[in-house]
Amino acid sequence: MERKQPDLVLIVARSFATKLATPAIIIDARGDLIYFNDAAAELLGRPYLDIGELPASRWQELFQPRTLDEEPLLPEQTPGGVALRERRPVHDSFAFLGLDGLEREITVTAFPLFSHPDEIVGVMSIFWELPAPS
Amino acid sequence: MIIRVWGARGSLSAPGPETVGYGGNTSCVEVELADGTTIILDAGTGIRELGQRLVERDPDVLHVCLTHLHLDHVEGLGFFAPLWTPGWKLRFWGPPSATTALRDRVARYLSPPLFPMGLAEAPAESVFEDVPREPWRVGPAIIEAETVEHRGPTVGFRIEEEGRVFVYLPDHEPYLTAALDDEPEWISGWALAEGADLLLHDSQYTEEEYAQRIGWGHSSVDQAAAFARAAGVRQLGMFHHDPMRSDRELEELYDRVAEIVQEDQEPPIIAREGMEIMLGAGPRH
Numbered sequence: 001m002e003r004k005q006p007d008l009v010l011i012v013a014r015s016f017a018t019k020l021a022t023p024a025i026i027i028d029a030r031g032d033l034i035y036f037n038d039a040a041a042e043l044l045g046r047p048y049l050d051i052g053e054l055p056a057s058r059w060q061e062l063f064q065p066r067t068l069d070e071e072p073l074l075p076e077q078t079p080g081g082v083a084l085r086e087r088r089p090v091h092d093s094f095a096f097l098g099l100d101g102l103e104r105e106i107t108v109t110a111f112p113l114f115s116h117p118d119e120i121v122g123v124m125s126i127f128w129e130l131p132a133p134s
Numbered sequence: 135m136i137i138r139v140w141g142a143r144g145s146l147s148a149p150g151p152e153t154v155g156y157g158g159n160t161s162c163v164e165v166e167l168a169d170g171t172t173i174i175l176d177a178g179t180g181i182r183e184l185g186q187r188l189v190e191r192d193p194d195v196l197h198v199c200l201t202h203l204h205l206d207h208v209e210g211l212g213f214f215a216p217l218w219t220p221g222w223k224l225r226f227w228g229p230p231s232a233t234t235a236l237r238d239r240v241a242r243y244l245s246p247p248l249f250p251m252g253l254a255e256a257p258a259e260s261v262f263e264d265v266p267r268e269p270w271r272v273g274p275a276i277i278e279a280e281t282v283e284h285r286g287p288t289v290g291f292r293i294e295e296e297g298r299v300f301v302y303l304p305d306h307e308p309y310l311t312a313a314l315d316d317e318p319e320w321i322s323g324w325a326l327a328e329g330a331d332l333l334l335h336d337s338q339y340t341e342e343e344y345a346q347r348i349g350w351g352h353s354s355v356d357q358a359a360a361f362a363r364a365a366g367v368r369q370l371g372m373f374h375h376d377p378m379r380s381d382r383e384l385e386e387l388y389d390r391v392a393e394i395v396q397e398d399q400e401p402p403i404i405a406r407e408g409m410e411i412m413l414g415a416g417p418r419h
Contacts, residue, residue, distance in 0.1 A: 119267075
C-alpha cells in the first residue's frame with residue numbers, strides 16, 4: 001500500500017534537521033532528496049523552498065557530485081547512497097558544484113533511518129565543508 | 135458503529151465532585167461494530183466498568199487496541215473482568231518495539247511488585263501482537279494503525295466501517311514536529327485522521343500550559359482544533375482531559391475550540407464518560 005505521508009521517523013528527522021545549525025540533508029528510501037536545512041542551503045547554494053523535493057537523478061544532475069579525485073559519483077555512490085544501499089552508517093568526503101556556482105569539498109556522515117528493524121525509510125546526512133588547502 | 139466512552143481522562147484518574155460531569159477514569163473507548171464485534175481502545179481505568187458489563191454476556195472474542203503502554207492506558211487491565219474469566223479470548227494489538235514483545239511489555243505492569251498477579255495467571259486466552267503495518271480487517275471493519283508523535287512508541291487507530299470513519303489519537307503532539315502552517319503530509323497523524331467523521335484527539339492543555347510542557351507528548355486544545363481542521367475532520371472530540379481540569383474549566387476550553395472550528399465542521403464535543411455516539415448504521419445483531 002502506498003503511504004499517503006512520510007513515515008513518522010522521516011517527519012521527526014526533518015523536524016530535527018530544521019532545528020540543527022549543522023548542514024543536514026535527508027533522502028527517502030528511493031534515494032530522492034526530500035529535505036535540507038538552512039545550514040545546508042548555505043553550502044548547496046539555494047534555499048530548500050526554492051528547490052523542493054528532487055528525484056535522485058535530478059539532484060545528481062544539479063550538484064554533479066564527484067570524488068576528491070574528480071571522478072563522477074552516481075547518487076548510490078555518495079555517502080548517503082551507500083548508507084541507503086548497505087544499510088549502515090558511512091563517513092566519507094566528496095566534492096560537488098553548488099547552485100551558486102561554487103565548487104565545494106565536504107565531509108559527510110550519513111546514517112540510515114529505520115522505522116522497524118527491517119524497514120529503512122531514508123538516510124540523514126550531516127556534513128561540513130572541508131577547509132581549503134593552504 | 136457505536137462508540138462508547140468509558141474513560142476520557144488523561145495521565146491520572148481524577149475522581150471527585152469537580153470532575154463528576156465528564157468523569158475521572160483514564161482512557162478507554164468501546165467500539166461496537168455492525169455485527170456485534172467489540173473493539174476496545176486502550177485499557178485505562180475506564181475498562182473496569184466496561185469489563186463488568188461484558189462478563190454479563192457469554193464469553194466471546196475481544197479486540198483490545200493499545201495506543202501505547204503508559205500507565206494511564208493499561209492500568210485498568212488488572213481489573214478487566216474478561217481477562218480473569220475463563221472462556222474469553224482477548225486479542226491485543228499494540229505499538230511495535232524493536233526489542234521487546236508486546237506481551238512482555240504489558241507483563242511489566244501486570245506482575246509483582248506493581249501488581250499482585252502475573253499476566254500468565256490470567257485464565258482468559260490472550261494473544262499479543264504488534265500492530266500490522268498494513269490495514270487489517272476485524273469483523274466488518276478495517277483498522278489502520280500508524281505511529282504518531284508522543285513520548286515512546288505510540289500509535290493511533292483509524293476504524294472504518296460502511297464508509298464511516300472513527301479515528302482515535304488520545305496522546306499526540308503533532309505540532310512538536312510541524313508548524314501550524316506546514317504542508318499536511320508533514321504533520322504526524324494527518325493521513326490517519328484525514329476525512330474522519332469523528333476524531334477523538336488529545337486536548338490536554340491550554341495554550342499557557344502547553345508553553346510550559348512542550349515535548350511532553352500532548353496537545354493544546356488550539357492545536358487539536360488546528361489538527362482536525364488540517365485533516366478535514368468532520369467532528370472533533372476533545373479527549374485525554376488533564377487530571378487537574380474541572381468540569382467547568384473543560385467547558386471554558388470547549389467554548390474556545392467551538393470558536394476555532396470551521397463552518398463545514400460539526401460543533402466539537404467534549405468526550406464524557408457514558409457518552410455514546412453512533413456513526414452510520416448501528417449494530418444489526
